[in-house]
Amino acid sequence: MQIVCKNLTFAYGKRGVTAVKNLSLTIDEGEFFGIIGETGSGKSTFIQHLNGLVKPTTCDELTVGEFNLLDKKCDYKKLRSKIGMVFQYPEYQLFAETVFEDVAFGLKNFASLTKEETEKMVKEAIEVVGLDYEKIKNKSPFDLSGGQKRRVAIAGVLVTKPEVLILDEPASGLDPEGKEQLLSLLHSLHKSFVKTIIMVSHDMNTVVEHCTKVALFNKGEIYCSGRPSEVFFKLEGLEEIGLEQPLTGYLKKELELKGVNIESDLTVDDFVYNLVKKLKQGS
Numbered sequence: 001m002q003i004v005c006k007n008l009t010f011a012y013g014k015r016g017v018t019a020v021k022n023l024s025l026t027i028d029e030g031e032f033f034g035i036i037g038e039t040g041s042g043k044s045t046f047i048q049h050l051n052g053l054v055k056p057t058t059c060d061e062l063t064v065g066e067f068n069l070l071d072k073k074c075d076y077k078k079l080r081s082k083i084g085m086v087f088q089y090p091e092y093q094l095f096a097e098t099v100f101e102d103v104a105f106g107l108k109n110f111a112s113l114t115k116e117e118t119e120k121m122v123k124e125a126i127e128v129v130g131l132d133y134e135k136i137k138n139k140s141p142f143d144l145s146g147g148q149k150r151r152v153a154i155a156g157v158l159v160t161k162p163e164v165l166i167l168d169e170p171a172s173g174l175d176p177e178g179k180e181q182l183l184s185l186l187h188s189l190h191k192s193f194v195k196t197i198i199m200v201s202h203d204m205n206t207v208v209e210h211c212t213k214v215a216l217f218n219k220g221e222i223y224c225s226g227r228p229s230e231v232f233f234k235l236e237g238l239e240e241i242g243l244e245q246p247l248t249g250y251l252k253k254e255l256e257l258k259g260v261n262i263e264s265d266l267t268v269d270d271f272v273y274n275l276v277k278k279l280k281q282g283s
């Protein structure tokens with residue numbers, strides 16, 4: 001499902017903040033798309049438009065695959081089974097007595113499912129987030145670790161097998177190891193279980209490492225977008241919009257000033273590989 005947004009503006013209330021201004025963005029199927037920008041730049045407001053939780057103040061076009069979100073007859077129930085939304089700190093929304101019930105809650109709109117079908121889908125969702133179904137299904141979500149709770153919350157969104165998964169700051173509040181594990185989970189989910197991932201993040205290094213495309217938000221507008229290596233390397237003035245260069249982008253620039261040009265997509269592995277190659281050539 002391709003996502004197309006043209007000239008979207010959204011204001012909170014008549015005299016409220018204009019959180020998103022005249023924003024146009026296309027996200028193709030298959031991308032691991034990063035949305036990055038400083039606090040208050042409109043990231044969360046924008047993504048909530050994509051499953052109809054927030055309705056535009058004005059907009060020329062807003063489509064998610066075959067769904068036209070500007071059409072009053074848009075089938076939001078169906079849309080929300082295809083485009084899953086994981087809010088920031090999703091574990092705060094866990095509520096049921098068991099992990100099974102919590103994940104199964106995501107299927108509440110599929111009244112026609114048999115018990116066996118429900119079980120099969122819940123089992124698959126729990127396993128796909130890397131948890132042991134038999135061990136965890138009857139536990140209380142509140143007895144789990146922070147990282148496990150977050151995975152259960154994500155399973156509750158994946159249970160409908162969405163084509164697009166949107167996550168708002170999925171790694172926030174996790175320790176470095178938990179963060180790495182979560183990002184590697186998202187990586188393995190991408191394409192094997194969900195076609196498209198849209199991830200809101202504050203962290204440039206995370207975006208460079210994992211995203212195929214990125215859009216930089218600034219005060220409700222898109223400052224620039226493209227492949228991470230294009231956006232982060234060429235871009236002057238990141239600091240002006242409250243963002244920092246990824247470490248590899250910074251190193252690449254510093255080395256260029258010293259006459260050493262490293263061709264790299266700016267992921268750490270690729271950067272180190274090409275740096276070593278260059279050093280070997282030079283010696």
Ligand SMILES: Nc1ncnc2c1ncn2[C@@H]1O[C@H](COP(=O)(O)OP(=O)(O)OP(=O)(O)O)[C@@H](O)[C@H]1O
Pocket residue numbers: 012016017018019037038039040041042043044045046
């Ligand atoms: N419910 C609300 N009512 C009024 N104004 C709001 C509301 N939610 C957000 N805003 C304002 O809209 C603007 C955009 O907020 P938004 O939460 O979309 O930014 P963000 O980029 O997600 O920020 P953060 O990185 O802090 O999560 C901000 O100025 C914010 O104060």
Ligand SMILES: [Mg+2]
Pocket residue numbers: 043044045168
């Ligand atoms: Mg936000």
